[in-house]
Amino acid sequence: MPNDELMPIGAFARRSGLTSSALRFYADSGLLPPAEVDPVTGYRYYSADQVARATALRRLRELAMPLAAVEAVLGAGADEASRLLDEHVAEVVGNAAAVRRKAEVIKAAFRDAPGLPLAVLKGPVLADAVEQVLTAAAHEPGVPALTGLRIEADHEAVTLTATDRYRLSTRTLVPIEPPSRPWAGTVHGDELRSAVAASRRSPLVRLEAFPDGIWFRVAGHEDRHCRLLPEEYPDHRLLLASLGEVTTRLTVAKDPLLRALEELPGERVGLHVAAHGVSVMAAADEEHAGLTLPGTVVGPELRIVFELTTLYPAVSTAIGPDLLIDLRGHDRPVAIRSADRGDLTTLAMPVEPGRSA
Incomplete structure (x- = not known):
């Protein structure tokens, strides 16, 4: 050359x-x-x-x-290079998580005051509840508090809450051992998902609260730590208290409703709740009847529109084969819960036809 x-x-x-x-x-x-x-x-x-x-x-x-x-x-070729990169990233992330856990153990040793015994819960129940509720958490960088899960504990229950402003999920768990005093904090969502993974096969999980986070202590497994998010969490209790009276109540089978949502074209879904059930249709094509599902309806008929990305996860994470859907009008949040178990409730915010959420 x-x-x-x-x-x-x-x-x-x-x-x-x-x-x-x-x-x-x-x-x-x-x-x-x-x-x-x-x-x-x-x-x-x-x-x-x-x-x-x-x-x-x-x-x-x-x-x-x-x-x-x-x-x-x-x-390597493109596909093999991508695989090798993914393996390296997974290893780096795993190492970073291990370092963080070890650092938390060291920090805990420096503390003079013991942590607050928060609750003892059944491991599989806690793992399911976290997965269900966290589907409503936001992933917007501008609102870090909404990426976490709010945990509130008192002598009666441990309540888990997450919201992305268009959807809110909350579930209450009855602890085997309640805390000695009430406690509330917002836990890092991604760290929480990782921490409860070991809980699924463990009969009991002990939660212990410190000023900077929560420890998950599981017999036979390494203790896991989740950081607390310092940002203020929205006053979701005020939202729940201001919902107003239910005007129309629909009881419908969960699986047929899910299938109807999956097969529906478009980004929005319209529901027409009438005398003997609900018609599911594309919001942009309300002239066609859509798929009608049988159900029990109490109250006046109602037409309401949702973003599919708001309604579908609210339905899919519900507990049990039948859903109880409480409606308060076309512009008010809809509550979706199990027809026979109400400890998991998801609020889904509708949208006005023809307008963005």
């Missing part, structure tokens, strides 16, 4: 974003040998064709990927 098509190491460093010392290291390791080395001066020269490999190498090393893994990724 003619020398005028080659770049000295300094110019190539600027093009690739790697330092000259890093380029020498990668050349000696065999990951990125120069295109040519002057036999007299020892100067190293690189070609423009090597910029892409050098840039990929730099980016992989920025992910703290070991050299052997970097070499494997650079030599």
Whole structure:
């Protein structure tokens, strides 16, 4: 290759974003040998064709990927490279979580005051409740409190609540051992999902509260810690208290309603609750009757419209084969709960036809 098509190491460093010392290291390791080395001066020269490999190498090393893994990724096809990257990310995330847990153990050892014994709950019940309620949590970076799960404990129950402003889920659990005093806090949602995974196969889980988080203590498993979110949680109790009287109540089988929602075209769904059940239709095509499901209706007929992404998870996470749906008007939140178990309630906010939520 003619020398005028080659770049000295300094110019190539600027093009690739790697330092000259890093380029020498990668050349000696065999990951990125120069295109040519002057036999007299020892100067190293690189070609423009090597910029892409050098840039990929730099980016992989920025992910703290070991050299052997970097070499494997650079030599693999697109699908295999993606798989190797996913494996590396999973390992990094797992290591970070392990470091965080160990740090929490060390921090706990520094505390003089013991934690508050919050409650003893059945492990599988707690795991199910967390999964059900957290489906209503938000993922908007501007409202960090809504990414978490609100836990409120008193001598009668432990209440779990999550909301994304268009949907609110709440479930009450009866503790085997209640707290010595009331407690409330908003727990980091992602850490909570991870923490309760070990609870599913454990008969009992002990929750212990500290100023910075909650410990999940499960016999035979490593204790897990979940941070508390410092941001103020919305006053969801005020919302629940201001719902108003139920005007129409519908009892309908859960599975047929889910299937109707799954098969419905469009992003919005219209419900027409009438004398003997509910008609499910695309909100943009209300002239057609849609699919009519039998049910028991008490109260006047009502037409109401939802975003599918709001209504579907509210229905799918409900407990039991039959749903009890309380309606208060076309512009008021709808409560969805089990027809025979009311400890999980989800509120779904309707939208006005033709307008965004």
